Amino acid sequence: QVQLVESGGGLVQAGGSLRLSCAVSGRTFGDAVMGWFRQAPGMERDFVAAIDWSGDDTDYLEAVQGRFTISRDNAKNTVYLQMNSLTPEDTAVYYCAARWGVRIPPVRWNEYDHWGQGTQVTVSS
Numbered sequence: 001q002v003q004l005v006e007s008g009g010g011l012v013q014a015g016g017s018l019r020l021s022c023a024v025s026g027r028t029f030g031d032a033v034m035g036w037f038r039q040a041p042g043m044e045r046d047f048v049a050a051i052d053w054s055g056d057d058t059d060y061l062e063a064v065q066g067r068f069t070i071s072r073d074n075a076k077n078t079v080y081l082q083m084n085s086l087t088p089e090d091t092a093v094y095y096c097a098a099r100w101g102v103r104i105p106p107v108r109w110n111e112y113d114h115w116g117q118g119t120q121v122t123v124s125s
Contacts, residue, residue, distance in 0.1 A: 002026040002114045004096050009119030012086055016123070020081040022096030022116055029077040033105035035112055036070060036081045038092035038121075045095070049081060050105035059107060063089075086123045093118040 008020040024032065035050040049070035050059045058070050069082040079096060097112035099105070106112060 002098065004098060004114055004116035006094065006096050006116040006119040009094060009121045011122045011124065014087055014123055014125050016086050017082070017084045018086065018121060020083070020094055020096075020119060020121075022079045022081075024077045024079070024098060027098075027100065030074040032098045032100050033102055034070075034072060034079040035097045035099070035105055035107070035109075036079075037095045037097060037109050038090075039095070039118075040092040043092075045109045046092075047107045047109065048094070050107060051079065052103065052105055057105070059105060083121070086121075088123045088125045091121060091123050093120050 003025045004022055006022045012018055033052050036048040037045050038048050039045040048061050049068055051070045051072055055072050067085045072079045095118045096116045098114045099112045
């Protein structure tokens with residue numbers, strides 16, 4: 001059974017940083033493409049970042065480009081999202097997602113098979 005467990009969320013002031021982690025178990029992590037999404041109250045779940053199996057190919061929401069960095073450690077079965085220069089607009093529940101069987105990480109949430117439980121990120125002004 002595949003499990004994704006996020007951690008690292010919290011409350012931070014505008015301009016601050018957080019690093020989210022997502023630990024994956026139950027299937028070969030190195031074969032998965034991974035994504036991070038976020039959902040604010042009353043809003044749709046939005047793509048934030050994605051990474052291929054090797055870590056060489058990444059993609060970002062334009063609004064986070066240059067502030068957020070997605071990375072992975074296949075030896076630790078973990079994907080990370082380093083978030084810098086946070087703004088109140090980044091406040092949301094952040095979810096990691098996994099997909100096996102593709103080379104290019106999707107940007108649509110409904111193309112991922114497995115999801116974590118989410119971690120709250122709150123940025124105060």
